[in-house]
Structures are given as structure tokens and as C-alpha cells.
Amino acid sequence: MTILRFDVRAATRRDWRELRALRLEALLDTPEAFGSTYAESLRRTRRQWKMMARDFNYYVAHDGGTFLGMASGGRHDDFPGTAWLYGMYVTPEARGTRVASDLVGAVASWARASGYGALYLHVGAQVARARRFYRRVGFVETGDQHVMSRDPALTLLTMRLDLP
Numbered sequence: 001m002t003i004l005r006f007d008v009r010a011a012t013r014r015d016w017r018e019l020r021a022l023r024l025e026a027l028l029d030t031p032e033a034f035g036s037t038y039a040e041s042l043r044r045t046r047r048q049w050k051m052m053a054r055d056f057n058y059y060v061a062h063d064g065g066t067f068l069g070m071a072s073g074g075r076h077d078d079f080p081g082t083a084w085l086y087g088m089y090v091t092p093e094a095r096g097t098r099v100a101s102d103l104v105g106a107v108a109s110w111a112r113a114s115g116y117g118a119l120y121l122h123v124g125a126q127v128a129r130a131r132r133f134y135r136r137v138g139f140v141e142t143g144d145q146h147v148m149s150r151d152p153a154l155t156l157l158t159m160r161l162d163l164p
């Protein structure tokens with residue numbers, strides 16, 4: 001495994017440029033993994049990105065200069081007492097390291113500290129690497145699945161991680 005020095009921390013409004021760049025990179029890298037598209041994200045204003053960086057509870061991995069990955073957490077309105085893991089992305093050069101699991105760890109820590117008992121996520125059925133990674137860190141498929149609204153050819157599976 002690559003040895004990589006990195007840190008994971010909560011994003012702030014000042015990170016908006018790097019978050020924007022990473023999100024746009026993610027949408028080009030693995031469009032089938034995300035609910036929004038590169039084209040619509042490109043239309044977001046500077047003000048919207050700043051608001052997202054400040055309010056969307058993002059965690060970022062960085063090596064001091066370069067952002068290596070991102071993930072966010074939010075309340076799950078359908079299942080009170082649980083939360084979502086959203087927007088998981090790790091740059092190709094940081095894959096196969098601890099970056100992805102530490103990002104999940106950061107969102108899980110936030111969820112536990114907020115009193116949530118489980119984390120849910122949606123993963124594209126076609127995104128084999130992500131499914132395998134999520135299984136390895138303890139997520140299990142719930143059996144729920146639905147078609148992605150922006151592209152009916154894409155199916156999303158629901159996975160859940162209990163937070164003891």
C-alpha cells in the first residue's frame with residue numbers, strides 16, 4: 001500500500017475552490033456514481049459553492065497542499081436517528097490507501113457524536129470498486145434499490161453501517 005501523509009478535517013467556507021475542483025473532477029471521473037452531473041455542477045455560482053462548503057458538512061482529506069478526497073454527512077429524514085454518507089470521492093492517486101476509510105471514519109464520528117445510530121448511502125450498482133470498498137469497511141446492502149432519476153439506466157443500491 002502506498003504510504004501517504006494526509007489529514008482529514010471538516011471543510012470550511014474557505015475550502016470552496018478546492019471542493020469545487022474535487023467535485024467536478026469526481027463527476028468527470030465516475031459520472032455513474034453521482035446523482036448530479038458535471039454540466040449542472042459547472043453552472044453553480046461561487047456563492048453556491050461557498051454555501052455548500054460551509055453548510056453541507058463536508059470532510060476533506062489533504063496532504064497539506066492538495067485535496068485528496070471528500071465525503072459529507074447529513075441527517076436521514078426517512079429514518080429518524082440515522083444519517084446519510086454523501087458525495088464520497090478519492091482522487092485516483094490516493095486510492096488504495098487509508099484516505100477513503102478515514103473519510104468514512106470522519107463522517108461516522110460526526111454521526112455518532114450527533115447521536116445517529118447508523119449511516120446509509122446510495123451506491124451505483126455498476127460502481128464495483130465503491131461497492132467492494134463499502135463492504136470492506138462494514139456497510140451491508142439493505143436490499144433496497146431504485147433507478148436514478150436523471151438516468152434510468154443507472155440503479156442505486158442502499159447500504160447501511162450500524163454505528164455502535
Ligand SMILES: CC(C)(COP(=O)(O)OP(=O)(O)OC[C@H]1O[C@@H](n2cnc3c(N)ncnc32)[C@H](O)[C@@H]1OP(=O)(O)O)[C@@H](O)C(=O)NCCC(=O)NCCS
Pocket residue numbers: 026029030033034087088089090091094095096097100121122123124127128129130132133136
Ligand atoms: C469509492 C472510493 C472512495 C473507494 O476508495 P479506494 O481507495 O478506491 O478503495 P480501496 O482501494 O481501499 O478499496 C477498493 C476495493 O475494490 C477493489 N477494486 C479495485 N478496482 C476494482 C474494480 N475495477 N472492480 C472491482 N473492485 C475493484 C480493490 O481491490 C479493493 O478491494 P479489497 O480491499 O477487497 O482488495 C474510490 O474508489 C473513489 O473515489 N471512486 C470514484 C468515486 C466513487 O465511486 N464514489 C462512490 C460514490 S457512492
